[in-house]
Amino acid sequence: MLYSPLHSPQAMHIPDGFLSGLVLAVCWGISLIVIVVAFIRVKRDMDERKVPLMGVVAAAIFAGQMLNFPVAAGTSGHLLGAALAMILLGPWAAVLVMTIVVGAQALIFQDGGIAALGANLFNMAVIGVFVSYTVYRAVQRFSKGAKWGIFVGGFLAAWTSIFIAALAAALELAFSATSPANLAVPAMALVHSVIGIGEGLITVGALAFVYAVRPDLVKTTDQKQVGGKFVWVAGLLIAIALAVASPLASANPDGLEFVAEEQGFIEKAQANPYDIIPDYVMPGIADESTATIAAGIVGVIIVFFVAVGVAYLRRNRTTSSASSGS
Amino acid sequence: MHLHFLDPYRHRQSLIHAFDPRVKFVFTLAFVLTMALLPFGAWPVYVLMLTLSLSITVLSELGVKYVLKRSLLAIPFVLAAVPLLFTVPGPALLTIPIGSLSLTITTTGLERLLSIMFKSWVSVQVAIVFAAATPFPDMLLAMRAVKIPRLLVSLFGLMWRYMFVMVDEVIRLMRARAARSGAIEGAKSGGSIAWRAKVTGGMAGNLFIRSIDRGERIYDAMAARGYDGEVRAFPLPPISSTSWIVLLGGLGLLVVLLLFALLFWA
Numbered sequence: 001m002l003y004s005p006l007h008s009p010q011a012m013h014i015p016d017g018f019l020s021g022l023v024l025a026v027c028w029g030i031s032l033i034v035i036v037v038a039f040i041r042v043k044r045d046m047d048e049r050k051v052p053l054m055g056v057v058a059a060a061i062f063a064g065q066m067l068n069f070p071v072a073a074g075t076s077g078h079l080l081g082a083a084l085a086m087i088l089l090g091p092w093a094a095v096l097v098m099t100i101v102v103g104a105q106a107l108i109f110q111d112g113g114i115a116a117l118g119a120n121l122f123n124m125a126v127i128g129v130f131v132s133y134t135v136y137r138a139v140q141r142f143s144k145g146a147k148w149g150i151f152v153g154g155f156l157a158a159w160t161s162i163f164i165a166a167l168a169a170a171l172e173l174a175f176s177a178t179s180p181a182n183l184a185v186p187a188m189a190l191v192h193s194v195i196g197i198g199e200g201l202i203t204v205g206a207l208a209f210v211y212a213v214r215p216d217l218v219k220t221t222d223q224k225q226v227g228g229k230f231v232w233v234a235g236l237l238i239a240i241a242l243a244v245a246s247p248l249a250s251a252n253p254d255g256l257e258f259v260a261e262e263q264g265f266i267e268k269a270q271a272n273p274y275d276i277i278p279d280y281v282m283p284g285i286a287d288e289s290t291a292t293i294a295a296g297i298v299g300v301i302i303v304f305f306v307a308v309g310v311a312y313l314r315r316n317r318t319t320s321s322a323s324s325g326s
Numbered sequence: 327m328h329l330h331f332l333d334p335y336r337h338r339q340s341l342i343h344a345f346d347p348r349v350k351f352v353f354t355l356a357f358v359l360t361m362a363l364l365p366f367g368a369w370p371v372y373v374l375m376l377t378l379s380l381s382i383t384v385l386s387e388l389g390v391k392y393v394l395k396r397s398l399l400a401i402p403f404v405l406a407a408v409p410l411l412f413t414v415p416g417p418a419l420l421t422i423p424i425g426s427l428s429l430t431i432t433t434t435g436l437e438r439l440l441s442i443m444f445k446s447w448v449s450v451q452v453a454i455v456f457a458a459a460t461p462f463p464d465m466l467l468a469m470r471a472v473k474i475p476r477l478l479v480s481l482f483g484l485m486w487r488y489m490f491v492m493v494d495e496v497i498r499l500m501r502a503r504a505a506r507s508g509a510i511e512g513a514k515s516g517g518s519i520a521w522r523a524k525v526t527g528g529m530a531g532n533l534f535i536r537s538i539d540r541g542e543r544i545y546d547a548m549a550a551r552g553y554d555g556e557v558r559a560f561p562l563p564p565i566s567s568t569s570w571i572v573l574l575g576g577l578g579l580l581v582v583l584l585l586f587a588l589l590f591w592a
Contacts, residue, residue, distance in 0.1 A: 014403070015449070016358050016400075016445070016446055016450060017362065017443075017444075017446030017448075019362065021362065024359075024362060039477070048545075048553075048554070049542070051477065051555070052544040055481045055487075056484065056485075056488045056544065057534070057538065058484075059484070059486075059488035059492040059537065060492045060534055062485065063492035063495065063496045063533065064530050064534075066500075067496060067499070067500070067529055067533070069519075069523055079526075079530050096481065100482055101485075107453075107465065108462070109457070110399065110453050110454055113358065113446075113449060113453070114449070114453050115449070177438075178406075178407050178410070178442050179406045179409065180413040182413075183409040184409070198523060201520055201524060202523050202530055204524070204527055205524040205526060205527015205528050205529075205530065205531065206528070206530040206531035206534060207531065208531065209527070209530075209531025210531045213531075213535050214535055
């Protein structure tokens, strides 16, 4: 995902060969469980009318990734669509739609590996959808269905989905010992905090169009709250876990290396124990990277604490107004 | 329709094309998984895996050049692993002085980077041959055979069918934007980046509305033909004994290679 603006859409997902067996197993496990749950929820809650709809929307997301606009120096911004699908179809249907999109990208176009598909599904279909749902719902509660809530929520949801998915990808690479955390995490965070702005702006533009033509699709309805609480909490936990783990990992890459070593994924049978170089080979990089990442992490933490606070305020207010009303 | 640049399928009269898609699917998954589980630096096994993937490529008659050219598309991602050269502790190979700092490339780091590149490269070759030698409807058959739920498989099928229609919609949208984007020589044009993003967003919204409308029409058409929410399909044809033998032989070979690598290099 690191260089997607330069080589879109070829190098957007993690290819095969970059992830260790343990990381693959964990990501596949979580992704499969979430997809099965999404499958059951969609089958139970959605009317059959939505089945062909999901297939066609997946096709639209696929095709929509061709939509781009020039930014600067030959790079371009384009749409990934997890947040938009979540807003228009609800979280569980969006999980399935993104599963199909990411799966087809791997199987048909070799965009992302086949074994690595578990990790790419985890980043895009699970984390991308859950986290954007958490953010969007929090803003919705705050705006109480006002029009601005749809757009602000859409922007933040899109930005966070990209940013957090990128952090997850960087950590997966770091845990696989295929990319050092102190470089991969800040680099991914920095690049994707910019890509996320493009995603956010396109998402807002799309929502503005949909709001003008089919307001019923974006207005808060009961259907979108189906199974909401679980996704909301899961999204929040994922976001907080990644926001906390990323700076830790990038500050202590040796810790990660140690974990990898313990798991036996580093050449543990090496005959002569090499001297572990006492300091970083690139002096000063740890401080620099901590500095670059700090802004992004602080941003995410603020967004989420505001979201949590707002949700609590809102809940208290509804309960108090409900009791005073009755 | 713009099938030509989307559909990776290339028709040939080859052994690989004629094979049972279920065998190809399972073997591709197993091959890629084996490649992922191989330890770093197991070079003899890597070379054997490359031999295997090249043999499959040659048998598929797709042209070695075509497959190798396409297999380079994962290369940009290697940049993510390049810092390993300097960060993996090990004996120093080369020191590059940059001003007051110096970067030291370690042999361990170099070996790991090359391992990752090689694993990625060989894996993607097999994936390319599978996609180029298996028509998409056959892939759907293979997905059903490995017990992926029918609804999900039918969603894959719907996506594939309408992807071309949606790509045509996108091409029309882009053509319309280009037609309205006249530029005067020397004058600044195109608006701010935020404005461009908003315009593109409007196009994306347009695309979504069209897809949702189309999805609803498709449902009506399906319902008129008796669709009741249940996805029905013909039973899968039996797998021939030759296919079984090839599949089991292939999987056995992969297991042996993996065990060999884990025994000597892990």
